[in-house]
Amino acid sequence: MKRLLIVDDEQIVREGLHAILLKNFPELEIEEAKNGKIALEKADSFMPDLVLMDIKMPGMNGLETIQKMKEKNQNSKFIMISAYAEFEYAQSAMKLGVNDYLLKPSKASEVVQTVSKVINKIKEERRSQQESIIQQYALQKALTIVETDVVTQLLFDHVHEVHLDELVELLGTPMTNEKFVISVLLPQNSENLYAEIKQRARKIGNTWVGALYGRQIPIIVFRQKADSFRHQAITLAREILSVSREREGWFIGIGNVCDSLEYIRQSYQESLIATKNTSLPVKYRFYSDIPLEDKRIDGYNPKKLENQFFDQIRNGQWQNIIKEVSELIGFFENKGVQVIEAQQRVLELLWIASRVLNEMGIAPETPLYSFQINDFRQLRSETNQLLNQMWQSHIEYHNQVEDDTIKQIRQYIIDHSHEEISLDSIAQKYELSPIYISKLFKEQLGVNYITFLTECRLEKAKKLMLNPDKSLKEITFEVGYQDPNYFSKVFRRTVGASPTEYRKSLLGAKV
Template sequence: MTIKVLIVDDEQVEREGLHAMLRKGFPGLNIAEAKNGRIAVEMAAEFEPDLILMDIKMPGMSGLEAVERIGAKYPGIKFIMVTAYDTFDYARKAIKLGVRDYVLKPSKAGEITATVGRVLRQIEEERQSAETSRRQLDTLQKALPLVETDVVTQLLFDHVHEVHLDELIGLLGIRPASGMFVMVVLLPHGAESSYSAVKDKVRQAGTGWVGALYGRQLPIIVFRETGRSFRSQAAALAGGIVAAARPGALPGWFVGIGNECASLDGIRQSYQEALIASMDPTLPVKYRFYADTPVPGARQGGALAKQREKRFLDRIRLGQWEQVRADMMELLQHDESEGTDLLQAQQRALEQLWIVARVMEEMGIETSTPVFSFQARDYRQLRAESGQLLDRIARQHKEHQARHEPGAIQRIKQYILEHSHKDMTLESIGAAFDLSPFYISKLFKEQLGVNYIDFLTECRIDKAKKLMADPQLSLKEIAYGIGYHDPNYFSKVFKKTCGVSPTEYRKALLGR
């Protein structure tokens, strides 16, 4: 982009002389002239100069007054004062107004060219810096949807170092303040394309982060609004999501809502509760709060019941089917010993099976909805039928593992090694391998004993160490080159990982 320069002087011969000097020294400039301060103020809006060479003493509006007016309205414009008056008072006022330099008349052409050249270089550097920042911001804006889904995945399913989570949350521009809760949106078969409509609805509300779509389940972390009750906010958002996602076609849509928690530390518990609340999508109202869910013993057992629920869900995720079966049979045994009506016990068993199916969908494993083929005549028959339905889900889980697990973690590791310099999230890895983000996280923990982001960080830091051996590369260039959007964050991660800052490490490396 051409740099524009405006010459302001009441003497025509002075304007023409400066014009000729600049044209000779900097042929590419776009140069205009103004014969007084008032005209310069008017031309600043129309011509939009990058640099103004301003005389101080002019009839009517002085150069200093013109600088003050123009600078107040267009702070990006730079000024060089060109005057015959070499007084401290003028210089002091000019400096206060942000004038970049001061040239006395008459001056040699070389002096004027050198002074103007310094300011033009500043303008070019600022333009390049602004363009670099713009490109980085564009890249970051494109990455934010991935960052959002990754934050949700890590908060709900994974353990993540605080330094990583702080950066991710900072990029999203939301700092959790008061309360929050989780909603699980259950989409009907064939409605996966409505994912973007749900995200748009949450973004319009401006109060939540939307996770990745696991099977037909979509988790959302919602932040509390001040001056509004938890139930009112949650019900309004749930109703809006269902209506916006597929207007006029509600069957199959359902939203489970977990309890409110005070901080991100309790967000996994709220997610577990939302999952349980979504277990029966056949209800006439298309959302349900966990507090209103008739899970056996959940309302009476308090903390102990929550522990049992968490243990049950964890066992399903870990594929511990013998223990899952034992939990199911224990529930039926309890109902039988309490003399619970058989039809009610069958409904409770069905709800537990729905939870199992929901967790399978979370892991990206499609399962058919568990349904009893008949009403049980006694508890023995109910136990047998429940066991068969559970065995069918367990087989589907094992078949999924047999198809995807052999060698999967090695392929994923290689993929991360090759692409670690790019924007990398569990969702993007999952898309590359047709696996759910949660399932990938599970593989890392079980087979490598580490969090996926720890492995990704290790890959990036190893690359950074190699690049630091090249003294031609700045630390900022290295940070961007290995996949970090923020050099300060790169320094923080490097020091946490290596025990020294990148600067200290490089000094030691190049010193050797």
């Protein structure tokens, strides 16, 4: 129900307008005021949508009253009523945002026509505001999906140059030149804490929170210039750890700072390596704080080898892995390294392999040597057995994914591309790791997941463009985008022309 306030010092005018409006707009709730002061008092509680305001009144005139009303309620609309037709009144009124102007005496038809026009404007604005609220909600929901997909692309090497810039722009996070990654390791069966962790991360600073992989959550953190790296990271780690009083099973690894998103993957891998020893009393650790070995071994670069291991495990290069680990054991033997030290160094690599398999959705047994290693022959034999067990876990997991699973996922994306879908949501539906789905998608279909999703959406957009009655804004929402500017940018970079240009050529060719 719309609320209308009539303000005029002449009672006969107020009663006449009231009768005309009530007859023609029975849905209106109407109040009256005989001067500006009473009008202001009524406006505070009545909150009128529309005010019919006389210009000339004793005390506070109509223009002054409007000015004070608008200070309290910017949404009210105003129609000026006066026996004076001087231009300066109308000019002053328009500056105040008055929507229309009536002269005394006005015919009933003129009053109805003028009020009807403004009421329709109020209805249209409210409809537009409601649509905007719905679209903003949908955009915020979509941004959460965009955020996890961007993190997945950056950290697991699925970056596509056509989309990354636009996705980063769409997220709107104030980016800084320096950034780093923290990896949050959760206790078992604590997936319900994900939303709270995400909220805590955003509370502390500019972050992108990735999806939950196994028991770990990767978070990209943008450096704050006003704070030191260590203080910012520790503050964030403590805030996340405060989600639960129980610290058992929790641990946070913190990677080094890098100055480009291209190298963010290395910071992520460092953050994972920093979680190797979760038994520390303080439940977070910087990669840079991992102590160097007391005894250096010439020709052995553990950090380089660890980073290489990440890629080989993700790509399933098990034969290379077994060969290189065997060569590493031989290297230690030739260098005269004690067996117990060589065993510890190899075990750290096996731990990395286990953690990477876990993030892919594979749950191998914890790599442990079954007995005390006495010589390098035993170390080589036991290590090969542990690596083969991991390889077998990888094979079994891969075999669970039937040949037609990716085809099913492909069809699902085609059918639901207009909806808010992401790697994470698809992974939950098919009970697979999002990283693993992305890997299989590229291997079996030869195209990146997000590229395929974009192609599906743009193909639908092209078909909808054949209908001249549909606006480009409508098409944007119908194909699954929540921001017309983002849709336009992706369309131009993928198709080579803006949506408007493409549509003109399309409709021109059809004609």
